[in-house]
Amino acid sequence: MDLPGVPSSVLEALQGAARALGISRLALVGGVVRDQLLHQRYGRTWSGVPDLDWVVEGDAAALVEDLKRQVGSERITGVQEHGAFGTVAFQLDGLPLDLATARQENYPAPAQNPVVQAGTLEADLARRDFTVNAMAFDLVAGELIDLHHGLKDLESGELRFLHAGSVQDDPTRVIRAARYAARLGFHLAEESSKQIRCTIENWPWAWRQGDPAMAAPPALATRLRMELERLLEHEPWPQALNLLEKWQALPLLDPQLQNDPSRTQRLHWARRLGLPLMPTLLLGAADPVAVAQRLQIPGTQLQWLQQCGELRDWLVDTPPPLKAAPSIWSTAIEQQGWPPEVVALAVTLRPQQWKPLLRWWGRWRRIQAPQTARDLIAAGWQPGPAIGAELRRQRSAAQDCSR
Template sequence: MNDISAHINQSILKIPFDLFNIISNYIKLHSNVKVAIVGGYIRDLLINKIHKKTFFSPIDIDIVTEGSSVDLAKFIKKNISNVELCLIKEFEIYDTVELNINNLKIDIASARKETYEAPGLNPIVQHTSIEEDLKRRDFSINAIAFEFSKQEIYDYFDGIKHIKEKELHLLHENSIQDDPSRIIRCARYASRLGFKISKKSLKQSQDTVKRWPWAVINDDTKSRFPPGISIRIRMELSEIYKYDNLAKIVSLLNDWEVISILNKNISIDNKFLRGLKWIKKLKGNYILYLLKNSENFELTCQRFFINSKEKKILKDYLNISNQLENEKEKFLYLTPSNWTEFIETKNLDEETVKLLICNGGEFWKSFFRWLFIYKFIKSKKSGASLKSEGWHPGQEMGNEIKRLRYIEIDKIKRN
C-alpha cells in the first residue's frame, strides 16, 4: 500500500499548470478546508501502477471540496500562469464548476449527498463531507480519493482491492434503481478496462431491469419514463459512441441479460453488430439504429426524446424496409438511375439511407452507391446550356436535366 500511496503522491505533484501547489495554497488560506481529487484520474493512476496498463492523457480531472466549488475555481484561474485559455462554467443546481485550462477539463464540485425520491428521478442535493460524497459514486473503483492537505488516500469501499481483482462493484443495493444508466457505464468500464462485473452487482442490475420501465409518474391513460433516465442513458451512449466500441458494449449488455435498458426488441447477431460498426463508420445516428426495431414506436420515441425529424427518419426506414421485403422482385432489377429516382422521389433523409445500409440485406449496396456516388453525379448539360438550345425554363426543362443526369448515372459500373 505504501508503494501505491507513493505512486499516487508523485503523480499528483506532476499535475499540469502547478495545480497541486495552487490548490495547497487555497487550502491554507481557507482554514484548511478539505479538497480531494476523485474518480477516473485516481482510478487510472492505480490501474497503471497495479496492472502496468498505460492510458492516454486524462480527458478531465474531478475535484471535490467541502468548501465552495466556485471560490476554488476562481482562485485557480487567478493564480494560474503561462496558459492561453482558462474558462469557468458554473452549474448552480449541483454547485459544480467546469474549468477548462488549455483544453484540460477540470470538474470541481462541492461535496454533496444525493437522495432519490423515486427511481430515475434527479436527486435532491445536500452539502456534506468528502467521506459522505464518496458514497454517492457509482463503483468502488471510482470512489477512491486523494486528499490534498494530508496527502492521504481515501478508500472506504475497497476500490484498490477491486482494481487488483479487476472487478466492478456497485456501491450500494439501490445503485441501479437510483440511476439505471450505470448499467451502461458498467459495460463501458468492462470493455475499456478489461474488468468483469461482480456477481452481486450483476444480480442487482438484472433484478432492476426486470422491473422496467420504472414507471414512477402516472396519469389516467399511460405511464411515462422519468426524463432523467433517458437523458442519462443518451449521455452514456454518446460517450461510448465517441470513445469506445459500441458493438462490444451492446454485446456485454446482452450477455448480462439487461439489453432491455436500451430496447428489448434488439436481436444481437452478426448482422446487427456489423450494422453497429457501419453506423459509426458512416457517422450515422446510432440512437436510431439501436431503436429501429422497437415494438412500441411512439413510446420508444417518447422515452428517448426522439424529435420530429428523427421520428420521420425512423418511420421512413421502417416503411422502406417493409417495401423492400414485400416487393423484393421489383427491386432486384433496378438500374442505378432507378435507385436514384426511388430514393430522391421519396425525399429520404441521408440518415434514413444510412440506416438502410447498416441494416444489410440484398439492397444495401444500392443505397451505399447512392450516398457516395449517384447523388453527386450531374447532367452534362446545365439549365443555361439547355436554354441556349431553345429550351424554356419550367417542368419540361427540369425533366430533361433529370433525364440527362440519369444517363450519366447509368454509365457507372456496378462492382
Template sequence: MKLPVILQTISQTLTKHHARAIIVGGSVRDHFLDLPIKDYDIEVYGLDSMESLEKILSAFGSVNHVGKSFGVLKFSHDGEEYDFSLPRREQKVGEGHRGFDVTVDGSMSFEEASRRRDFTINAIGYEVKAGRFLDPFGGREDMDQGVIRHIDEKTFVEDPLRVYRAVQFAGRFGYRLAESTKALCQQMVDSGMLESLPKERIYVEWVKLLLKSRKPSIGFEMMKELDALRYFPELEALIGVAQDPKWHPEGDVWVHTMMCLDVMAEEIAERRQQGAEMEESQKLKYLFAILCHDLGKATTTTFDDDGRIRSIGHEEAGVELTRSLMYRLTNAHDFIESLLPLVAHHLKPSQFYRANAGNKAIRKLATKVTIGELVVVARADFLGRTTPEALRGEYRAGEWLLKKAEELKVACKPMDNLLMGRDLIALGLTPSAQFSEILDEVYELQLADTLASKAEALAYVKERYIE
C-alpha cells in the same frame, strides 16, 4: 499521477488555507486503465464554504457558477475547464435525478464523501499534495479483477440510471458485474424503477457505451441478461428470430446484430488509429444504423414449406421500427432521419453487385442515400457473421460499388442537376408547376447518360417544350 501544473499550483495555495485537493472520479480510474484523461474533477477538503473556494480559484482563472447549487464550480484556465467541488451529502427527497437535497460539508472524510458514488472503480482519489492514492472501497482490486461493484446498496438504488451506467462500463472496459451488484440491478429492473428515467439521461449512457467500447455488444448482452431490453422492444424482438444458416451460420438476428455492432466499433477504432478520425456524430450515425439495420426481420421473417427462412422486405419494415426505437432515446429528429436511408438500403451493395447494376441505378441510389456511408454500414453487416468470406474480411460487393460510385462522382453526393429553374426562365418559360416536371425529366435523362452537358439539356428543353 501526472497533473496539469495549474492544479499543482492551486493545491499549494489550498494547503496554506489548511485545505487539500483530491482528484476524484473518472480521471483517476482512467489513469489506472492507461486511457487519455480529458476531464479532471477536484474535491476540496477543509474549506467551510463554496464562497471560500470561489475566492481562491478566482485568483488563477475565471469561475462559472453553473452547478453551484450542487456544490460544483466550473473553473477555467488557459482554455481548459475543471470541475471543483466540496464534498457533499445527498438525501433523496423526491422522484427523479433532481429529487435530492444537496448540502456541502468540507469537514467530511474522503471515505464518507465517496460513499455516495456508484461503483468502487469510480471512488478512487488522488491526493495532490501528498502524491498518494486513496482507495477506501477496493476499487483498484476490482479493476484488477475486472469487476463492477456497487459501493452502498441503500444509495445505489436511489438513481436507477446506475443500471445503464453499469452496462456502459461493462461494454467500455470488458468488465463483469459482481454478483451482488447484478442482483441489485436485476431488482431495480424488475421493480420498474427504470421507467422513471428521462430518455435524455439514458441516451447519454448509450452514447458512451457505443462510442467508448471496443465491443459494445458486451453492454447490450448485459442489458439482455438484466431484462432491461423490455424498455426497447424493437431490439428485444430480435432475440430468437431465426436466419437462413447459409447466409447466417452465426445464429439468430440478435447474435448477428451484436457481431455487426462490434465490427463497426472495430472499424471506427481502426480508422482512428490510421489518423482518419471521424466526428462524433458520424460515428454515432454508423453505430446506430448498424444496430437498427435488421429490426425489420422481427416482423417479416417467414418459413417456406421447404423450411427455408426468408425476411423479404425487412429493409423497408425496419425504417419505422428504427424511428420507434430512436425516439425512445432522443428527440434529435434530423439525426434519426439520417439513419433511415442506411437501414432502408443496406442490402443494395450486395444486390447491385450480383446484378452488375448499371450507371443509372447507381446514380439513382445516390439520390436516396450517401453511397460512401452505405458501404460502411453494409460492410459491417456482411462481416458480422461467420461465413467463410466474412471470416476472411472480404466484402467485394462494397468495394465494387464504392469504386463505381467514385468513378461516377456520386460516392459522397448525388449527381448535380444540369439545369435549374433560372435556366428555364432564361429560355423564356414562365414559372409554373410544370418547372418541377421538366427539371425531374431532365435529371432522369442525366442519370441514364442520355444528357451529359448543360448545352445538351438546354437543347432538349427547347426542342420539347418551346415551340
C-alpha cells in the same frame, strides 16, 4: 500523489489555499484517481490528465477566491461558477480544474434525479457508481481514502456497484459499467451482475414499456441516452454492447434489443456509411420511433427513423423489380423524398433490395445530366418544360450507363 503532467506548484497552491481557510478536506476524486493508481501500481499506460475533479468540505467558491488572492489572477483564469452548491470550473496555470462542495444525495423515486445537499467527503464518495471510482486522494492530509475497497477491486480487475440498490436508483449505471468494463478490460463482479438481472426482471420503475414516452423518468430517458452516446462515440462499442447483452441489460432500452442478432453487422455498416450509431442501434427495437422519443434523440435522427419505417413498408409493397435499371430505381426513390441518410439506414437492415439502395446512395444519386439548361438553350432549345424533360432523360441515360 504523483500525477504525471500536473506540476507540483499546482498541488502546492491548492493545498496552501485550503490550509489558509482552515479547510480540513480537499480531495482529488473520480477517474483520475483510479487511472493514476492503475498506472502507478499496475503498469497501465497513462493516457494523460483530463479535467481534475476536486471535492472540498467547505465553500468551493470561497476557496477559489482565496486561491486567486494568494497566487494572483494571472495564474487563475476562466473562472465559472455553476450550481446551487458552488461548483467552480477554472484553470490554474492553464490546467483545467473542477472544484465542488462535498455533497450527499437521495433518490425520491427510482430512476428520478437525486435530491442533493451539502455533505461530507465520505458521503460524497458513497454516492458514486463503483468501488474503483469511489476513491479519493486527500491533498490536505496527504493520504488515499478508500472506504469501499476500491484498491482490492482494481487489483482483481473488477467492477462492483457500491450499493445493493445502485441499479434501481440509477439504471444509467449499467451503461457506465459496460463503458468502463470495455475500456479497462475489467469484469463485472458476480453480485453486481446479479443485481442488474434481478432489478430489470422486477422492473421497480413507475414507467413501463408502452407508457407515454415523455412520462419516463430521467434515468430511463435523457440521462440513459447521454450514457449511450458516450458508449457509442467514445468507447469500444462492440465489446460494451456485447456485455450489456450478456448481463441481460438491453431491455432497459427495449426487450427486442436483447435478442438482436444483426446488431453488430448493422452498426458496422453504419460506420462504413458515415451514419450515427444511435438510430442504427434503435432500428432493432420493436418500435424504434417510440424508443427514440423516450430517449429524446435529436429531432433529425428521430425523423430518419420514422422515414426508415416508411421506406421499409415501401420495399414490401411497391418497390421496382430487383434488377430494374438504375434510372428506374433512382426515380422511384427520389419521388418519395427521402434524404440519403434514410436510404443508408435502410441499407444497414440488409433488406432483399439492399444493393440498389446502396448503389443509389453511393453512386446513382450523384450522377447528373451531361448538359445543363444553359447548354440546351445555347443549342437552340426554347425555355420551358421540354428542357426539364430532356435533362431528366439525359440523367437517366447516364445513370443506366453506370451499371
